[in-house]
Amino acid sequence: MWGSRLRVIRNERCELPLERAAKLAGWHGSKLSRTERGLRPVSIQDFATLVTAWGLPAKERDAILTELATGASSGWWDRPIPGVPEDVGTLAGYEAEAVELVAVAVAVVPGLLHTYETAVAAMAANGLTRRDIELGWIARLRRQQILGKVDFSVYVTEAALRTHWGGKDAHHAQLAHLLRCMEIGTAGIRVIPHQQTGALLLHTWHWMRFRHTPPVVYVELATGATYIHEADHYTAILDRLDQVALPKDGSRTLIRRLMEGG
Template sequence: MRKRPQARDRIIGARLRAIRTERVGLSQEQAADLAQWPPARLSRTERGLRAVTNEEVATLLTAWKLPLADRERLLQEMRVGASSGWWDRPLPGVPQEVGALASYESEAHELVSVSLTVIPGLLQTYETAVGVFRADGGPSEDFETGWMARLRRQQILGKVTYMAYISETALRTPYGGSRDAVRNQLGHLLAAQDRGITVRVIPAHQTRVTTFHPFILMRFPHADPVVHVEVTGGAFYVSDDAVVPFASIVTRLGRLALSQRETRTIILRLMEGL
């Protein structure tokens, strides 16, 4: 009897989808044909709806002609079962933002973002994104690629229920640099509200809810929730029982954060002060 899919299978499936679409540029039908798989089997694998073996991953990566060095490295990491496995790591030419995270976001029906020091990536303007990349210490030649990856992720807005809890500190931190850039970012948040996106501000200096890392809680129609947690130098995913504390934080922020109307008021006041 085949094993039931686990959280690991959802992560691997999302990463396989990222490799297929971003690295080797194959449609699902083309990729399944190369591997001599039924398309439905590949679809279920990418969506994390079936348990996937190391041998199956090897078959797919070989059939898709992923370069040998990349293929061997990924499979070795998968075999040793490192806690930060191959599915958490970007491949050359595949920005992490459009890898597993983008695949997850495309399958979700609800996303809840909690952002502490910066505007969440799905709501950033170009100037803010570049300012964040620069503050992260990344090489300037990667800024445009990073922005295009982020812009691509933003295309999910309008197709999924999205709510953003943003700290007041993030609103007041001028990553965009110039006054015009900061004003454009604040206006972008107001425009997001106008498009039906929920944006709520976490008051500055509040002491009722503590969270140490920004995260995105992702809920799916036919699978358990997954949380993407950002940390210095990267990110990781949590699932199953480990999701519970994050869901609790979201519930508590729902009671603490300013309403949509109050959020709009504070953003307008910040814009007037620029």
């Protein structure tokens, strides 16, 4: 998240191209690029070094550093779980800083709403070993601690809801969990019906809005993930999904019907 804020300061406040900004701070351009994209950690000291080298006014710089220091309490993502991919911790760090999350799920419900059985079945289908599945579930549980602390919305395809990940009983339990999340307000869930043609969805992704920086999109891939910092295209897709998805009441009715075998 700090990387995204650095990128905004470099582009909008200091008006520096990446290579020039890196040279001023004595960094390689590739290092700064990875930092801004959230692919390497950045300390307050790094942040201070960069914005000072870029000539950010001292008053503005000190205010930002004070704010970062105040909110710099370490989370579990700063102490990675051995065996869990680094990008999982990076995602959790972004989620912890976000004020709004929107998950768009194509093949399976979002990980933040998984039950254990659904998570195990989905990770097994992706070829993970039993050990990696258990480690992945631990990380997923820790990510789920954000629920109730952030505005979280979900668009999930009807096909994902109809798929019996883990078998019939696991499917029933997963649908019941979704209804509970809707009832207690931890997630606003809307179903994307089979027949819609208003929004083309090719993969699962996660749109995140922050207090001081533009939205960032996390895109899940078969072999990892990527972060997109130019999120306008995905923001426009959300606008289209808002038009084609069932309303919350209609989504709740469909989920109940699926639980009953409909």
